[in-house]
Structure formats: structure tokens, C-alpha cells
Amino acid sequence: CKKCKRHFWSQKEDDTCGDTQCVGKLTFIGKSPTKKKIEYIDVWKEYAKTHEKLGYTPIKRYPVIARWNPTTEFTIASIAAFQPYVVSGEIKPPANPLVIPQFCLRFNDTDNVGITGHNVGFIMLGEHAFVPPKEYDINKYIKDHLTWLEKGMGISLKKIKIHEDFWTGGGNFGPCMEFFSEGLEISNQVYMQYEVTTDGYKELKVKVLDMGQGYERIAWFTQGALNNYETMSPPVLKKMRERTGVELDEEFGKKFYPLSPRLNLDEIEDIEKAWEEIAKEIGVPPEELKEKVKKQAALYSVMEHSRALLVAITDGGLPSNVGGMYNLRVILRRALSYIDKYKWQLDIGEICEWHAEYLKPLFPELQKNIENTKKILAVEKKKYEATKEKIKQVLGRIITEEINTEKLIELYDSQGITPELVAEEAEKQGKKIEIPKDFYSLVSEKHEKKIQEAQTRREEQLELKSIKDTEKLYFEDYTKTTFLAEVLAIIGNKVILDKTMFYPTSGGQLHDTGELNGEKVIDVFKQGNIIVHVMKEKPRFEAGD
Known part of the structure; x- marks a missing residue:
């Protein structure tokens, strides 16, 4: 690119990469290059229909308050719905591969809202797969996405420019391809393959396809509207x-x-x-x-x-x-x-x-x-x-x-x-x-x-080597408030069960409180994959109950 000096791919020879800052303006406004004009409320229907034919299963969105995710308070991207437990392989995804209309919240663009086309709340259309390294097929993922852009949105491939970059978030990262057209970034397909650790990085056991596309931009782009606020x-x-x-x-x-x-x-x-x-x-x-x-x-x-x-x-x-x-x-x-x-x-x-x-x-x-x-x-x-x-x-x-x-x-x-x-x-x-x-x-x-009261990790470490991981019932139905469980261990006033509905302090979200057998639970925290319940007093019940 003559402006930013980055390399890019396109079917049609050009001297600019397609990024807004290099093109100088959005050129699709008033004259969309697409063969289709998609109304906002119909975008998900079109997206799901196209991807079902490609073998993806459409699923419902996750909550935007990310109680399950210890790395963030809000669901900031569609992949955040599956971090860290699905990405790490601890929990199976609800479908594989899948597509999702995930509502997200990001507050860093608050001052841009209303002017530049940015939003605090937006829907990210996710396209995800979670597979062993041997089954990871980047060529297929790119072809699938180009099929959606061309057949689903109606963009001629001659109008698309692709950048190579990398993306990181939620403790994972990998190379990515960014898709641009007429000055607008249309989508970003990330090939998530690594985990960030305190000792550097390591390869993920489950390799992940993480394609995220702004839902609002699809209606805006295909209609050639003045801005995304007019179409959302x-x-x-x-x-x-x-x-x-x-x-x-x-x-x-x-x-x-x-x-x-x-x-x-x-x-x-x-x-x-x-x-x-x-x-x-x-x-x-x-x-x-x-x-x-x-x-x-x-x-x-x-x-x-x-x-x-x-x-x-x-x-x-x-x-x-x-x-x-x-x-x-x-x-x-x-x-x-x-x-x-x-x-x-x-x-x-x-x-x-x-x-x-x-x-x-x-x-x-x-x-x-x-x-x-x-x-x-x-x-x-x-x-x-x-x-x-x-x-x-x-x-x-x-x-x-x-x-x-x-x-x-x-x-x-x-x-x-x-x-x-x-x-x-x-x-x-x-x-x-x-x-x-x-x-x-x-x-x-x-x-x-600020140092928040709702910290993600606790300094206290208990000796729990012989205790199995806690089954987390709040993933199955967060509205339930009663459950039956076996007491695996009691350490002072701390109780470990085989399963629990109690959500631990994590990701800026405060722990649940309640009772176990009529005795007060005043704190709940997570150590590895084990949930620890802190009682107000040493419990009257015993291990094995």
C-alpha cells in the first residue's frame, strides 16, 4: 500500500490497501457495490442460512454479562462466549462448527459513538470451530468466509482486499486475515492457535476458528446507508x-x-x-x-x-x-x-x-x-x-x-x-x-x-491435590438456586462439594452467597477447577454427607 506500506491481497491491482485511513473515505455510502440489500433484522437469517449449507450449526447468543469468563466482565467478542473453558478443551462446545449472533459490549469507543460509526453495544456474528490440530483446515475456513461474503452478502470478490495480521484476546492469540471493501473493514478471521502463559506462550490442544463480523456493518454496507445508526x-x-x-x-x-x-x-x-x-x-x-x-x-x-x-x-x-x-x-x-x-x-x-x-x-x-x-x-x-x-x-x-x-x-x-x-x-x-x-x-x-473488590484470583492456596474437579451446575442453568451435592472435603470453615450452583468470585463478578444445609456461605472462590465455599462458621455437617 502506498500509504501505510502494508502488504495486501486483491484480485484487482490497486495501490491502496482498502483501509479507511488509506482510502481517505468510505466509498460505498450512497452506492453499495453489493448485489443484495439486507435489512438489519434479516441479517442473522441470511448468515445462518448460508452457513448451515456449509456445515455450521446456528446457536443462540450467550449473555453479555460474562459470569463464566474469568478474564472479562463483559462478552466483548463472540469468541469470549467460549473462553476459557471451551477453548482450553475443558468443556465441549454446544455445536461444532457453529455460528452465533453474539451481542457484545465495549466501552473504549464511547466518545466516538454517534459520529464515527462505532458502537458500545453491537452484535458480532461469530463463525467458530474447535478441533484437534490434525483437523484444523485454514483453507476451508477462508473459502467458507469468502462464500458468505460473495453469495450471502453479494460482494464481488474483485471488490475485496485482504490484510494479514494477528489478534489477541482472552489469553489466546493467532494470525488472522482482515477483509476490507470500499474503505470499510468487513470482517476479521482469526486462526487462534496459542495460549499466553506466565512463561511465554504454548500451543493450544484445541485449535480454534474465530471469525468475527460486525452485524451492524452488514446492513449498513449492503444498503449503502449514510451510517450504521440509520440502519440498526x-x-x-x-x-x-x-x-x-x-x-x-x-x-x-x-x-x-x-x-x-x-x-x-x-x-x-x-x-x-x-x-x-x-x-x-x-x-x-x-x-x-x-x-x-x-x-x-x-x-x-x-x-x-x-x-x-x-x-x-x-x-x-x-x-x-x-x-x-x-x-x-x-x-x-x-x-x-x-x-x-x-x-x-x-x-x-x-x-x-x-x-x-x-x-x-x-x-x-x-x-x-x-x-x-x-x-x-x-x-x-x-x-x-x-x-x-x-x-x-x-x-x-x-x-x-x-x-x-x-x-x-x-x-x-x-x-x-x-x-x-x-x-x-x-x-x-x-x-x-x-x-x-x-x-x-x-x-x-x-x-x-482501580483495585476492585471483585478480584479474579485469590492469594490463598489450599491443599487440594486429591480432590476431583467441581462440576459447575451454573453453566447448565444459572437460574436454579437449589441443588443436591456430596461433601468431598472440609478444611476449617471451607467446604468442597462434588458439584455446585454457587458462582465463585471471578472476572470482576462477585461470588454468590446463600446457604448449605441451612448454614451461611459468605464467600466462594475458585482454585484451579475446584470451587471452594467459605462458611460463616465451621459447618456442622461432615465430609461424605
């Missing part, structure tokens, strides 16, 4: 526009959105310079461009964040100040602050209800728990409103101080006061506050660095 929830966006009066200027959109990836905060050093360059290219003053884009971006963000919250809360997440769940509170308050700023008559709970109705053919479980989701969001909104009442009193004390980024984060972190509220109140008092463009990413990073 059309009925929801329509209702929101009717309520707010925010209209879409399509002619302006055709000029701006092909260039919007240049505003990705993760990839540029000078965001103001990037705005100026795009403004010059479009032919409008930078401030006018920002004003035109940001109101639309706010509407998209409210829609996107609501959907992410709907799935997370349905799956057992709860906005809070603890661990990763803090991120849920961050996106909720970001959405609420936009509603306040523009004085929109919108309710997050109602928007979630609209999403659940639209997504019913794909994820019917979202509607079953919608009333509970709305109650949780209503409580969170009351907490948010309470912080707004505090702001005048708080600002009265600090308005004479320098309110820098660190102070804004402190106010948000300790009292839940958003930077937008601070800036608005300060302006009334004649003071201008600069809000960092990546504020919410900075907040999330701060929380990730």
Missing part, C-alpha cells in the same frame, strides 16, 4: 425523530459521513485539526460543521446507549459504581445528559421498549424482562436528577478553582455530575469549561485501573 434500529430512530423534531439532512450527510472515520479519537492526535480539514473539504466553517453533526450524534448516542443498556440489564447487569458495571452508569448518564441538553421529550425506558419490540425476532428474551429493565432505569434516572440538584451547591464552592480534566473526572466519579452539567452551570456564571473530547473513555480507564 429504523423504527426506533423514526419515533425518536418524531418526538424530538431532529431531521436528517441527507445531502449534508452524503458529504460528511464518508469522511467521519477520520474523527476516530483512537487514531488521531489532533482532533481539532481533523474537524478543520473535513470542514474545508465539505466547504463549511468548522464550528458550523460541529453544530450540525453533534445534535445528530447526540440522538444516535441516546438510541445506541439505550439498546446497549437494554441487553446488559436483561442479562443481569446493573448500573453501579463497582467494577465494570460503572460503565453502564456512564453510558446511561451520557444519554440522559444529551436529553437534558437539547430538552428532548424522551424516556430511556420507553426507548428500550421500542428496541425490544424491534429486536423480538432476533432476541425475544428482551421483551420478557422489559418491565424490570424500565424499573431499574427509572431508579437510575432519579439518582441522576438528584445529582443535578447538588450541582449549584457544589459549583458554588469550586467555581473559583481551576476546573481541569482531573477535576471534571473527580466530580463525575465521586458525585455523578456530568461534565456537560458543569459546563452549563459554569457558563451561567461567566466561566468557560473545556470538556476533553475523550472524557468518557478517560473515566472508564480510571475505573479499570
Whole structure:
């Protein structure tokens, strides 16, 4: 590639690799090169149908709150649904090979949402196989994926460019192939073959196919739409526009959105310079461009964040100040602050209800728990409103101080006061506050660095060599709260059973509590593949019971 100097493959000779940063813009907007136009809600149906013919079994998604995974709190990719236990060979996959419409959460792009096409919550279409080394067939996997791109999506192979790279995540890694078309990364097929250990890396006993493709991008790309927000929830966006009066200027959109990836905060050093360059290219003053884009971006963000919250809360997440769940509170308050700023008559709970109705053919479980989701969001909104009442009193004390980024984060972190509220109140008092463009990413990073109460591993090590692995019943049905088991060992106030429904402290998720034979369990932790139950007092029952 003449721009990035990377090697790439294509059927048609070209001097650029197909990456947005090298092409300069998204060239499919308004003129999709595909033979098909796939509606968002139909993407999974098309994907599953094509892959069934290739020998893959479609399965239902896993929860986005990854209680089974000690490496992460959220399901951040489709392969995370199978890490670490399926990838390590401890547990068999539900099908092999398989495809899955896995909803995922990633918070590193929060500040990009609404502008660049990034999302906090998105569906990753996974294509996975878990096989012994002798059965691992990379050539077949590439052919299968090209079949989907060509036959399923309708992309001519002449329009595809392929990069070779590597991918790592969840303690595993391997080489990968990235597929690009018209400036957009369409998909990434990883050949996961190694495990990261404290002594370096070792080859996996089970080799893994890990293909991940953004579901939202398929509808966007095949329709040639302005952005993925316009195609991901059309009925929801329509209702929101009717309520707010925010209209879409399509002619302006055709000029701006092909260039919007240049505003990705993760990839540029000078965001103001990037705005100026795009403004010059479009032919409008930078401030006018920002004003035109940001109101639309706010509407998209409210829609996107609501959907992410709907799935997370349905799956057992709860906005809070603890661990990763803090991120849920961050996106909720970001959405609420936009509603306040523009004085929109919108309710997050109602928007979630609209999403659940639209997504019913794909994820019917979202509607079953919608009333509970709305109650949780209503409580969170009351907490948010309470912080707004505090702001005048708080600002009265600090308005004479320098309110820098660190102070804004402190106010948000300790009292839940958003930077937008601070800036608005300060302006009334004649003071201008600069809000960092990546504020919410900075907040999330701060929380990730904190020592969390819900640690992944414990320092305590018990002598358990002669005890067999615990059968983990919570993998089979996490809703069950009663079970029968045999006591294998008792060490002080610590009990080991042959099987358990108790979930141990792991991956930032707190352990379950409850009772064994009417006696209190106050802690649960995992040592290797054995679950240890910590009792409030030395138990009255004995080994063998």
C-alpha cells in the first residue's frame, strides 16, 4: 500500500490497501457495490442460512454479562462466549462448527459513538470451530468466509482486499486475515492457535476458528446507508425523530459521513485539526460543521446507549459504581445528559421498549424482562436528577478553582455530575469549561485501573491435590438456586462439594452467597477447577454427607 506500506491481497491491482485511513473515505455510502440489500433484522437469517449449507450449526447468543469468563466482565467478542473453558478443551462446545449472533459490549469507543460509526453495544456474528490440530483446515475456513461474503452478502470478490495480521484476546492469540471493501473493514478471521502463559506462550490442544463480523456493518454496507445508526434500529430512530423534531439532512450527510472515520479519537492526535480539514473539504466553517453533526450524534448516542443498556440489564447487569458495571452508569448518564441538553421529550425506558419490540425476532428474551429493565432505569434516572440538584451547591464552592480534566473526572466519579452539567452551570456564571473530547473513555480507564473488590484470583492456596474437579451446575442453568451435592472435603470453615450452583468470585463478578444445609456461605472462590465455599462458621455437617 502506498500509504501505510502494508502488504495486501486483491484480485484487482490497486495501490491502496482498502483501509479507511488509506482510502481517505468510505466509498460505498450512497452506492453499495453489493448485489443484495439486507435489512438489519434479516441479517442473522441470511448468515445462518448460508452457513448451515456449509456445515455450521446456528446457536443462540450467550449473555453479555460474562459470569463464566474469568478474564472479562463483559462478552466483548463472540469468541469470549467460549473462553476459557471451551477453548482450553475443558468443556465441549454446544455445536461444532457453529455460528452465533453474539451481542457484545465495549466501552473504549464511547466518545466516538454517534459520529464515527462505532458502537458500545453491537452484535458480532461469530463463525467458530474447535478441533484437534490434525483437523484444523485454514483453507476451508477462508473459502467458507469468502462464500458468505460473495453469495450471502453479494460482494464481488474483485471488490475485496485482504490484510494479514494477528489478534489477541482472552489469553489466546493467532494470525488472522482482515477483509476490507470500499474503505470499510468487513470482517476479521482469526486462526487462534496459542495460549499466553506466565512463561511465554504454548500451543493450544484445541485449535480454534474465530471469525468475527460486525452485524451492524452488514446492513449498513449492503444498503449503502449514510451510517450504521440509520440502519440498526429504523423504527426506533423514526419515533425518536418524531418526538424530538431532529431531521436528517441527507445531502449534508452524503458529504460528511464518508469522511467521519477520520474523527476516530483512537487514531488521531489532533482532533481539532481533523474537524478543520473535513470542514474545508465539505466547504463549511468548522464550528458550523460541529453544530450540525453533534445534535445528530447526540440522538444516535441516546438510541445506541439505550439498546446497549437494554441487553446488559436483561442479562443481569446493573448500573453501579463497582467494577465494570460503572460503565453502564456512564453510558446511561451520557444519554440522559444529551436529553437534558437539547430538552428532548424522551424516556430511556420507553426507548428500550421500542428496541425490544424491534429486536423480538432476533432476541425475544428482551421483551420478557422489559418491565424490570424500565424499573431499574427509572431508579437510575432519579439518582441522576438528584445529582443535578447538588450541582449549584457544589459549583458554588469550586467555581473559583481551576476546573481541569482531573477535576471534571473527580466530580463525575465521586458525585455523578456530568461534565456537560458543569459546563452549563459554569457558563451561567461567566466561566468557560473545556470538556476533553475523550472524557468518557478517560473515566472508564480510571475505573479499570482501580483495585476492585471483585478480584479474579485469590492469594490463598489450599491443599487440594486429591480432590476431583467441581462440576459447575451454573453453566447448565444459572437460574436454579437449589441443588443436591456430596461433601468431598472440609478444611476449617471451607467446604468442597462434588458439584455446585454457587458462582465463585471471578472476572470482576462477585461470588454468590446463600446457604448449605441451612448454614451461611459468605464467600466462594475458585482454585484451579475446584470451587471452594467459605462458611460463616465451621459447618456442622461432615465430609461424605
